[in-house]
């Protein structure tokens with residue numbers, strides 16, 4: 001149920017506008033209060049009056065409308081909302097949002113909104129796959145915009161491909177599951193590590209790995225949504241720090257170790273999602289290493305094992321590790337669970353076409369002493385939500 005949730009629904013111009021009428025009806029049925037804003041091109045498909053009748057509120061269409069501003073101005077409207085949903089979101093509106101343009105009511109509301117934002121794109125499949133569109137989506141995801149992915153199938157233009165707006169039930173269910181996520185981790189302190197560490201060789205080179213940070217950042221957001229006080233300790237990534245989480249940026253494994261141990265007191269749950277370099281060069285060249293010979297030998301020394309050190313504390317938090325494996329997943333994961341004395345370990349395949357490093361999707365096999373649960377392939381934000389729910393379950397079973 002979405003009882004008393006204030007949902008600001010922006011409708012932009014595409015044939016999928018008709019689905020947003022049904023979406024408005026379903027959101028109202030779930031108990032939400034819905035206010036609708038429309039772009040000018042959306043009104044070419046459907047009259048504002050239809051949304052007014054379904055939402056029970058007048059519909060705002062213009063940025064510079066004296067009457068509408070007198071009733072509830074655009075800044076007030078943005079502040080009023082618990083959640084801002086743009087459905088359908090056209091390529092044009094998504095591009096404006098990604099680049100901070102504010103030349104109409106919807107794009108201006110996006111800049112003024114401080115609440116969670118969801119987009120349900122709708123467009124032709126060729127437009128959806130265009131590199132410019134995909135680059136804009138990446139920017140928006142870095143702004144913590146939640147994507148409700150379009151579906152594949154026959155499109156209004158008669159072509160077949162990905163780009164159809166998600167069905168109203170799917171959008172409604174996603175909002176219900178995110179907005180009514182039980183505050184299961186309320187008042188708990190959670191530390192999450194994410195991303196790859198970089199181990200310098202000389203002033204211009206370093207050793208690192210393929211971790212993008214997506215899995216760890218998604219976990220930070222999911223833990224925050226579950227009510228936790230979250231500290232995310234991250235290696236260098238392309239991602240923006242998640243909203244409302246405490247954040248420490250580090251470069252090396254040693255710096256990550258220090259940051260974790262400076263904050264570990266009072267930590268209830270520790271999740272090690274970072275891909276920490278096991279080894280670092282013994283010597284860091286003061287000057288750039290020159291290519292004077294055909295071969296060079298690097299001598300590496302072991303980095304501290306952050307996860308094992310946390311689990312070895314006298315009063316350790318509930319400690320969750322990750323295992324990135326290319327073979328014998330369960331064998332190696334259980335070995336890490338036992339050797340590092342962890343409460344849980346989430347194992348994923350890496351080096352495959354799907355899942356693991358860099359991808360937007362992943363799957364996890366989660367192990368604990370006397371149990372196991374498989375979380376199937378899905379996008380990392382949904383997977384993170386499922387893993388946080390499982391951690392909550394096991395944390396309370398232990399305490």
Ligand code: PMT
Pocket residue numbers: 193195210211212213214215216253272273274275276277278303304305306307308320321322323324325336348350356357358359
């Ligand atoms: O960041 P993404 O691109 O989204 O990819 C996600 C991921 C594949 C990086 C993530 O899901 C994952 O598997 N993270 C752990 C990667 C890893 O280093 O696994 P490992 O099996 O080498 O390490 C086992 C555990 O020990 C991990 O929890 C790791 O954080 C921890 N560790 C390892 C070495 C070390 N010196 N200190 C540690 O804390």
